[in-house]
Amino acid sequence: MATATEYLRFIVTLVAVVDPFLAVPFFIAFTASTRADARARLARAVAVTVFLVLVLATFVGQSLLALIGASLPSFRVGGGLVLLLMALAMLNAEVGAVRHTPAETQELEAGDVSGVVPLAVPLLAGPGAISTTIIAAESGGIVHRLALVACIAIVTALSWFVLSRAQRIASRMSLTAMNVATRILGLLLAAMAVQTMAEGLRELFPGLQ
Numbered sequence: 001m002a003t004a005t006e007y008l009r010f011i012v013t014l015v016a017v018v019d020p021f022l023a024v025p026f027f028i029a030f031t032a033s034t035r036a037d038a039r040a041r042l043a044r045a046v047a048v049t050v051f052l053v054l055v056l057a058t059f060v061g062q063s064l065l066a067l068i069g070a071s072l073p074s075f076r077v078g079g080g081l082v083l084l085l086m087a088l089a090m091l092n093a094e095v096g097a098v099r100h101t102p103a104e105t106q107e108l109e110a111g112d113v114s115g116v117v118p119l120a121v122p123l124l125a126g127p128g129a130i131s132t133t134i135i136a137a138e139s140g141g142i143v144h145r146l147a148l149v150a151c152i153a154i155v156t157a158l159s160w161f162v163l164s165r166a167q168r169i170a171s172r173m174s175l176t177a178m179n180v181a182t183r184i185l186g187l188l189l190a191a192m193a194v195q196t197m198a199e200g201l202r203e204l205f206p207g208l209q
Helices: 004-018 020-030 036-068 072-091 102-110 116-124 127-136 142-164 166-172 175-204
Strands: none
Touching: 004 072, 004 127, 004 142, 004 175, 020 036, 020 116, 020 142, 020 166, 020 175, 036 072, 036 116, 036 127, 036 142, 036 166, 072 127, 072 175, 127 142, 142 166
C-alpha cells in the first residue's frame, strides 16, 4: 500500500479533476423544468456512474495499456498533459474541450441525452479522471486498489453532495465565487499535472535525474 500522504494526494487531485462545482451550472440547466425528486435521482445516477467508471479504470486500466502496447511512463506524460490542459481551462474558469465540447453542451440543453451522459461521462469522469486513476493504480496489489476505491467513493460522495444541492449552492454562491473555487482547483491541478509529467519523463529518460 501507498502512504497516507499519497492517498490524500490522490483524493485532492481527483477532486480537482472531477470538480463537481464546474458541473453545477450544467446540472441546473438540465434539470430546470424537473421536480426535486427527479433531480435527486439524477444526482445519484451521475455519482454512481462516476464511481463505476473510475473503479473500472482502477482494475482494468493497466491491462488496457498493456493491450495497446503503451508503457506507464509514457502514459504518465500523456495523462499529465491532459491534466495540464484541463488545469489551464479551469484557471480561465472555463470547462475546456477536453472535458466537454460545445456539441455536447447543445445536446444537453436540447434534452437529447439522458443527463448521465454527458454529466457523468465525460464532464466528471472524463479523460483526466480516468488517467489519474490508472496512474495511481500502477503500484501495489489488491489492497492498494481497494484503498483507491475507498478514495474514489469519497470523491464521488462529494460530487453527489454538490449536485444534489446544486440549486442551493447556485443561490448562495455567486458565479464569481464558483469561478474562484474552480481557479483554485485548477492551480492545484496544474501543479499535480507538472509533477506527473516530470515523473514520467524521469522514467522514460533516466539521464534527466
